[in-house]
Amino acid sequence: MKHAAAEPAIATPYDTRVHFLTRAKRMATPLRRDFVQKPRSEEVRPSVLSTFVKNRDHRGLLAYLFILAVTSKENADGWTTRLDSRVWARCFGTTENTSSDAASLGAVSKILHRLEGRRLIQVQRVGRSEAAVTLLREDGSGQPYTRPGLGNKDAHIQLPHEFWTNELDARLKLPGLAMLLVLMCEPAWFGLASERYPAWYGWSADTAERGYKELLTHQLAEFRERIVKAPAAPLGYTKTHQYKLAHPFRHAPSKGGSTGRPNAVPAGGKEVGNNIEQSEPSTAASPQAG
DSSP states (O other), rough: OOOOOOOOOOOHHHHHHHHHHHHHHHHHEEEEGGGOOOOTSOOBBBBBBHHHHHHTTTHHHHHHHHHHOOSSSOTTSEEEEEHHHHHHHHHHHTTTTSSSHHHHHHHHHHHHHHHHHHTEEEEEEEEEEOOOOEEBOTTTTBBOOOOTTTTSOOOOOOETHHHHTTTTTHHOOHHHHHHHHHHHSSOOOOOOOGGGHHTTTOOHHHHHHHHHHHHHHTTTTEEEEEEEOOOTTTTEEEEEEEEEEEEOOOOOHHHHHHHOOOOOOOOSEEETTTOOOOOOOOOOOOOOOO
């Protein structure tokens, strides 16, 4: 009696990502705050993250965050990870929902080209099938990459690897991911007036609202409403909506260089970090909005 040959065990995109995250030998990925928002000294505050949001480049953002996650040490070629393009395809998830290997590899090439155009990486083709990806500084300046917190005090966050192992990369859409990164840069109970989102982050209040709703749906954040005295308001007060991340995405200063943000928000219309307690009526993004 003949037995059917066993199907070969093939690594899935999830298996592949976990393998390289484990090989990186760290629990979180450092990411400069300049990627999310430029410093106060800059006249224009939106930074590289806004480019991904405005171009609806969810796949490109995930690919970039993954490259950062697995490139954990410097070698002779800089902060470089060299993989077969078919492995990059599984890491980026381009093998899913594509009709052929050629389409999957073509998607990888387009992703890397977009990231290179934003001056976040450099790509070198090695032989017929490999791609060596070298990190550049996260602010899109094209300057060489240095790891934040390693001999410098650059403000940065730490994106836990649970983001990948808990498959939040598959569950969060682009607005949710963008607002997750924003909240990681801010102190707990962050609140911002709706009209400030375009100038400060580069996307609309509607996008922020969708992002907040995603974080609440997936129990990644908590929400509270605060009543603030406002003499100029019709009712003498206004409401603010504030958010705090859940574990493991806490608003804690990163080692070797804090986010540069305080952990408290005073009342009375004063600004702390990007936290605003409104002294005038505001339509701040909230989960109750339609």
